[in-house]
Amino acid sequence: MKELNWQELGLTDFFKAQHEESMGKIGRISKASNGIFTIKTAACSYTGQVSGKFHYQAGDVRSYPHIGDWVVFQALENEAKAVITHVLARKSLLTRHAAGTTTEEQIMAANVDKVFLVNALNNDFNPRRMERYLMQVYESGASPVFVLTKKDLCDDVEAKIAQVEEIAMGVPVYAVNALTGEGSELLEQEISVGVTISLLGSSGVGKSTLINLLLGENLQKTQEIRQSDQKGKHTTTHREMFILPGKGILIDTPGMRELQLWADKDAVESAFSDIESLSQGCKFRDCQHEKEPGCAINKAILAGELSDSRLKNYRKMLREVERLELKDKYGAHKTNRILYGPNGTR
Numbered sequence: 001m002k003e004l005n006w007q008e009l010g011l012t013d014f015f016k017a018q019h020e021e022s023m024g025k026i027g028r029i030s031k032a033s034n035g036i037f038t039i040k041t042a043a044c045s046y047t048g049q050v051s052g053k054f055h056y057q058a059g060d061v062r063s064y065p066h067i068g069d070w071v072v073f074q075a076l077e078n079e080a081k082a083v084i085t086h087v088l089a090r091k092s093l094l095t096r097h098a099a100g101t102t103t104e105e106q107i108m109a110a111n112v113d114k115v116f117l118v119n120a121l122n123n124d125f126n127p128r129r130m131e132r133y134l135m136q137v138y139e140s141g142a143s144p145v146f147v148l149t150k151k152d153l154c155d156d157v158e159a160k161i162a163q164v165e166e167i168a169m170g171v172p173v174y175a176v177n178a179l180t181g182e183g184s185e186l187l188e189q190e191i192s193v194g195v196t197i198s199l200l201g202s203s204g205v206g207k208s209t210l211i212n213l214l215l216g217e218n219l220q221k222t223q224e225i226r227q228s229d230q231k232g233k234h235t236t237t238h239r240e241m242f243i244l245p246g247k248g249i250l251i252d253t254p255g256m257r258e259l260q261l262w263a264d265k266d267a268v269e270s271a272f273s274d275i276e277s278l279s280q281g282c283k284f285r286d287c288q289h290e291k292e293p294g295c296a297i298n299k300a301i302l303a304g305e306l307s308d309s310r311l312k313n314y315r316k317m318l319r320e321v322e323r324l325e326l327k328d329k330y331g332a333h334k335t336n337r338i339l340y341g342p343n344g345t346r
Contacts, residue, residue, distance in 0.1 A: 009243065014091055018089060030240065094200070119147070120149050120153075121154035142198070149210060275310070
């Protein structure tokens with residue numbers, strides 16, 4: 001393995017200040033699978049597991065190491081193996097609601113600076129889904145960047161870019177053809193030494209192809225799109241961190257069929273800041289944006305300044321977050337009765 005420097009791995013004063021040499025060596029988790037971790041240092045890599053004491057004291061899923069984490073470890077003598085003793089405090093955490101009906105959090109990546117929200121410009125283009133991903137990034141503490149792939153399969157690129165800019169004011173938006181590299185020169189201005197970027201998107205949107213383009217070599221497997229619906233196929237099955245020497249750090253995550261939210265009301269308000277801003281102009285403080293007189297939201301919809309579908313998605317996200325908070329507090333059965341009543345009506 002080519003020797004790196006610590007800055008290329010993303011080590012900053014924030015993490016240095018937490019580490020004392022007496023505690024052990026420091027490294028970054030570059031791969032995690034079934035309790036086995038790859039720990040990357042500037043000089044080499046180790047295969048590690050958490051110590052028995054660590055496992056005994058761990059409280060929940062956030063306590064354990066995850067890809068992107070900085071950890072302190074003890075290297076085993078004469079072996080490329082290690083025992084992880086501490087996880088350093090994080091500066092960001094990208095999570096989702098785990099699949100299924102239980103209230104569980106799933107960690108996607110830690111200590112991410114930017115999230116490339118990868119979406120395809122072909123028939124799979126979906127602004128409402130993009131709003132969900134955007135909200136989760138705001139919750140994480142990282143900065144969002146929209147990357148629109150499969151530019152060659154789209155006849156109205158500029159119109160679709162405008163749709164994304166409408167739902168994500170101030171967020172950078174780039175359209176690329178990852179097969180030819182068209183548009184990547186603008187995207188690369190978001191990448192710099194020591195900056196950690198996670199790629200997030202639905203299955204088959206072209207994340208693996210984009211990573212190969214940025215890496216300059218075909219390390220990630222890719223598949224052709226289905227001709228029936230022009231959708232890509234699920235390729236990545238695990239999370240992995242890639243170092244771009246002299247550039248930055250990429251974390252790839254498996255594509256998702258859907259993103260179940262793990263967020264709060266503040267994240268909703270950040271993702272829908274235009275609606276929050278418009279609502280300040282409503283005549284009534286408790287305006288529900290239905291048929292109340294003097295509603296600034298309805299006025300904006302009639303004027304074509306805000307889409308009705310965006311308002312509906314905003315309400316849907318608020319309900320979903322409310323349900324998640326109640327479910328965590330009371331459990332699924334009681335939450336249904338609180339939200340919908342004994343007869344299933346709200």
